[in-house]
């Protein structure tokens with residue numbers, strides 16, 4: 490069985506004949522624009538994920554602080 494490697498760039502789905510032609514494509518303005526755009530989208534997704542996690546942890550923190558406060562009140566009654 491022969492294993493082949495296809496050189497396709499995700500920015501345009503074009504097949505490149507060699508590693509050198511793909512590398513040359515990477516330097517083009519169109520690919521650079523795609524790369525920057527993708528990095529920016531990935532960054533926004535990462536920031537949104539971190540903001541959601543931060544919100545979840547803040548809500549959890551409020552719940553835990555309320556529980557601590559309730560326990561401290563009960564302990565004072567004893």
Ligand SMILES: [Zn+2]
Nearest residue numbers: 498500501520
């Ligand atoms: Zn490309």
